[in-house]
Amino acid sequence: MDTGANVLAVSGAVVKYGRITALHGIDLVVGKGELVCLLGANGAGKSSLLNAVAGLVPLAEGRIEFSGKDVTGVSCHKRNHAGISLSPEGRRILADLTVRENLRLAAARLPKGDQAGRIGEMFELFPVLERKLDSSGGFLSGGEQQQLAIARALLSDPDLLLLDEPSLGLDPINTGKIFDSLGSLKERGLSILLAEQNVTRALELADRAYVLETGRVSISEDARNLSGEEIERAYLGLATTPGGSF
Amino acid sequence: MDLSQFAQQTINALSLGSIYALVAIGLGVVFSIARMVNFAHGELLTIAGYTLYGLFGRVPWPVAIAGAIAAASAAAVVMERGVFRRVKSADPVALLIVSFALSLMIQAVLLILMGGTAKSIDYPSWVQASFTLGGVNVAWRDVATCVVTFAVLIALVRFLKQSVVGLALRASAEDRDVARLLGVDPRKVIVAAFAISGALAGLAGIMWFSNSGTVTPSSGFEPLMKGFIAAVLGGLGSLGGAVVAGLGLGILEILLRNVLPDGMLGLSDGLVFVAIIVVLLIRPEGLFGKVGREV
Secondary structure (H helix, E strand, O other): OOOOOEEEEEEEEEEEEOOEEEEEEEEEEEEOOOEEEEEOOOOOOHHHHHHHHHOOOOOOEEEEEEOOEEOOOOOHHHHHHHOEEEEOOOOOOOOOOEHHHHHHHHOOOOOHHHHHHHHHHHHHHOHHHHHOOOOEHHHOOHHHHHHHHHHHHHOOOOOEEEEEOOOOOOOHHHHHHHHHHHHHHHHOOOEEEEEOOOHHHHHHHOOEEEEEEOOEEEEEEEHHHOOHHHHHHHHOOOOOOOOOOO | OOHHHHHHHHHHHHHHHHHHHHHHHHHHHHHHHHOOOOOOHHHHHHHHHHHHHHHEOOEOHHHHHHHHHHHHHHHHHHHHHHOHHHHOOOOHHHHHHHHHHHHHHHHHHHHHHHOOOOEEOOOOHHHHOEEEEOOEEEEHHHHHHHHHHHHHHHHHHHHHHHOHHHHHHHHHHHOHHHHHHOOOOHHHHHHHHHHHHHHHHHHHHHHHHHHHOEEOOOOOHHHHHHHHHHHHHHOOOOHHHHHHHHHHHHHHHHHHHHHOOHHHHHHHHHHHHHHHHHHHHHOOOOOOOOOOOOO
């Protein structure tokens, strides 16, 4: 696997929770400026893979390279410092902190002079956050919380953004807003690895897609080449295409 | 009890309750971050007491006080780095036993180093002095205890809300994984929590020993137990709960000492515990507690 131009290269990733194996040797790459989509039914291993890349769960086997450097044994907060940022599943907003405090903490590692400007950029992307600055995170609506979660992940100025189910539980209007924001981020050249159940919207934005099935890559394909039938078969556990590389 | 006696006892109760509140907050800060109750917290008060014993009369009193706070804070960090960090993955019961063992070990070391006899702490004379206000005799010690506790609480709240370290502490208390995802180093947060907890214990120790005037290796046990009760009663980790419960405990204790007949004074602690059991039966999570309590 040529990892020279890739922001992220995962090889042979195995994740275990006790006796249960969630990932069985996953290979995956994300190129610079690419939006790569992870598809699959619930329990396919999408969140486990994102959490492993972010450093929340350790690899039992395999290797993770970020910008050409091995980060397999690097702790979660140091991966964030290095440029990997995850917006986790379920948003996981710090409910007792205000929006301002959530953003301030996320921007804390930037140089002091850059913090306000960077937070201002988030207000351009997600205007509602500026209006709710002093609201506790727990009092935001689902859509607002999701925008805050993504803004928080972006504030560390990452080279790789990991997004776990950003449209989960959102109504169509808020889902549209989130995908519009992802489109803007992609245009700015940010590398994104997106796990998403909303297949149609995800594939509209994605350059490439991996379909996971019970912890294995069943399909890896250019997004525009993926047919609805292939995806449907993968979701039903009927895909037979072996995992390939690009 | 006439009005002036009532006013005097109220001041005593607030002063005693302030100390319990400081101990409870110290325990709560560590509990919020490390999910453990540090029963060696009482020994941090004792260490502050012995530091005062060594420094008062030799250095200006503000330096002695700063030294006592610094010693307790440093001892708390040493506890974390030397002991608790090595067993952080242990289950809560094991952590509890470790903290008890550490408490007994520190007491034993102090017994060897300082002896078992009570050491008299030579506080500055103004601490023991008092003044009369509207017929009420008020000890400067009690005034200082209430004012300092109030000031520390305001400073602590500002620190938790406005500083990055404070935000990191609150974030880690609420969701450790999310804090890590935002770049917060969990080790530094735990050290900060122990350092703050130790400083609060040092402050509480300075106030506690100004009342008793002497320190022994086991002196920290009583304030620890009362502070622990206040922490549980208020809801472990709840700053506001610790203050309310600490002050309430102080008021209840002083009230019982005054209303019980002489022959029943020995029952006052028992009655306090009965009242606490009743409260916890009604609200097992404490007065201000909730699941996943924040700092």
